Amino acid sequence: MKLYKPFLLFEEGLFKPDRALVTDGGKIVSVGAYEALVARYPAAEIISWPDEIIVPGTVNAHNHSFQSLLRGLAADRPFLEWRDEALYKYSPYLKAKDVYTGAVFAFSEMMKCGATTVSDYFYVHNEGIESDEAVIQAAKDVGIRFVLARTMYDWTGAPTGYVESIDEAVKNVKYLAEKYENDPMVSIVPAPHSLHAASVEMVKAGHRLAQELDCKFHIHIAEEPFEVDQVLREHHMRPVELLDKIGVMEDGRMTAIHCVWLNDHEKQLMAKNHASLVYCPSSNMFLADGITDIPALMDGGVTIGLGSDGACSNNRISVFEEMRMCAMLQKVNKLDSLAVNYHQAFAMGTKGGAEILQLPIGELKPGFSADFVALNQNDLSMQPISETHEQVLPNIVYSMQPTAIDYVVVNGMCTVDQGNLKTLNEKQIVLNVQNLMNNINNEASKS
Ligand SMILES: [Zn+2]
Numbered sequence: 001m002k003l004y005k006p007f008l009l010f011e012e013g014l015f016k017p018d019r020a021l022v023t024d025g026g027k028i029v030s031v032g033a034y035e036a037l038v039a040r041y042p043a044a045e046i047i048s049w050p051d052e053i054i055v056p057g058t059v060n061a062h063n064h065s066f067q068s069l070l071r072g073l074a075a076d077r078p079f080l081e082w083r084d085e086a087l088y089k090y091s092p093y094l095k096a097k098d099v100y101t102g103a104v105f106a107f108s109e110m111m112k113c114g115a116t117t118v119s120d121y122f123y124v125h126n127e128g129i130e131s132d133e134a135v136i137q138a139a140k141d142v143g144i145r146f147v148l149a150r151t152m153y154d155w156t157g158a159p160t161g162y163v164e165s166i167d168e169a170v171k172n173v174k175y176l177a178e179k180y181e182n183d184p185m186v187s188i189v190p191a192p193h194s195l196h197a198a199s200v201e202m203v204k205a206g207h208r209l210a211q212e213l214d215c216k217f218h219i220h221i222a223e224e225p226f227e228v229d230q231v232l233r234e235h236h237m238r239p240v241e242l243l244d245k246i247g248v249m250e251d252g253r254m255t256a257i258h259c260v261w262l263n264d265h266e267k268q269l270m271a272k273n274h275a276s277l278v279y280c281p282s283s284n285m286f287l288a289d290g291i292t293d294i295p296a297l298m299d300g301g302v303t304i305g306l307g308s309d310g311a312c313s314n315n316r317i318s319v320f321e322e323m324r325m326c327a328m329l330q331k332v333n334k335l336d337s338l339a340v341n342y343h344q345a346f347a348m349g350t351k352g353g354a355e356i357l358q359l360p361i362g363e364l365k366p367g368f369s370a371d372f373v374a375l376n377q378n379d380l381s382m383q384p385i386s387e388t389h390e391q392v393l394p395n396i397v398y399s400m401q402p403t404a405i406d407y408v409v410v411n412g413m414c415t416v417d418q419g420n421l422k423t424l425n426e427k428q429i430v431l432n433v434q435n436l437m438n439n440i441n442n443e444a445s446k447s
Pocket of ligand 1: 062064257310
């Protein structure tokens with residue numbers, strides 16, 4: 001049992017002094033006044049953090065970990081050119097062990113930036129299920145809580161490693177879901193890729209699986225105008241209208257990624273059907289996709305979480321960064337400083353993502369997982385903080401730099417200690433990534 005005594009503790013939207021948080025194993029067992037908790041848990045080890053502000057760990061609800069390996073390649077290109085020159089060019093060479101190297105790299109970086117959970121939308125199955133297992137193992141080794149959005153993909157225009165038949169995809173998702181059913185650190189959700197990379201039958205199969213496994217399914221929707229045009233051409237309706245018509249939205253299981261190009265009717269359908277959204281503002285900006293209408297979706301009651309998306313279309317992988325980007329982009333788009341405020345942006349990056357991933361995380365409450373981050377109040381980017389503490393949350397969202405992130409605790413385990421990765425050797429991660437990319441460059445230039 002551990003009793004954490006920080007400078008301030010984030011509780012129900014407020015930063016409170018003289019509070020403590022008690023953990024036992026992977027769970028938070030109590031939150032309350034410091035003196036009272038010391039009396040109640042005399043055997044607990046006291047961890048005194050007089051300069052730290054404890055907030056819930058951030059939730060990265062959409063990432064593609066292998067894309068960290070492709071960061072800096074084919075930058076500044078339009079989406080389809082970037083896809084062909086970065087993703088399609090390099091990903092066919094990634095074996096399961098390379099996928100592991102990429103995932104360790106990505107998860108380590110994002111955890112040091114304050115993410116305690118990541119949902120990895122994974123589709124590079126060059127070695128079938130072994131490739132999925134590599135990503136899961138990477139998450140375990142890094143110590144980050146993990147949701148595998150296991151992609152179902154049957155558009156044959158992509159590299160062959162992405163593509164499976166409907167039967168294969170269903171069988172593989174089910175196998176993994178059953179295998180990790182009782183693992184507190186790993187969950188599996190079906191993820192039919194998108195309406196341009198998964199057939200209508202594949203999308204329906206993903207939805208059926210979500211019903212069977214009683215979870216949500218993830219799908220990219222309307223990231224780019226080309227998808228809207230394609231769906232209009234083939235089905236004479238828009239993407240969300242098609243998803244509504246084929247019956248995959250009616251039970252509130254749809255988690256949409258992006259939703260940049262929705263019309264008003266589609267936004268209404270999202271709200272009416274209790275769909276959720278993972279918003280990736282930096283990625284949408286980097287790829288010049290456009291701007292999702294967050295205020296309208298928020299007003300409709302759509303649950304919104306934040307995602308970094310892959311690190312070669314961002315190119316940072318920090319949820320705190322996405323909070324800032326979300327609020328700023330929405331303000332300038334609507335010419336309204338309240339379009340998204342810092343409370344809303346922070347909630348999206350914590351409990352919004354938690355709700356979407358259906359995990360007891362994103363808040364510091366008894367019974368929730370012991371997943372939290374300690375931010376140093378003395379970091380220059382956190383100051384000033386006056387006695388009222390009114391600047392703390394706006395500073396976290398708008399000014400904080402990763403230098404303020406001192407400790408990361410996941411499932412009760414300290415994974416980042418005084419800013420350093422504790423679970424793996426960071427120098428070795430860098431070496432492994434460099435060696436891998438040199439090898440892949442050689443292979444790619446030969447063919
Ligand atoms: Zn994505």
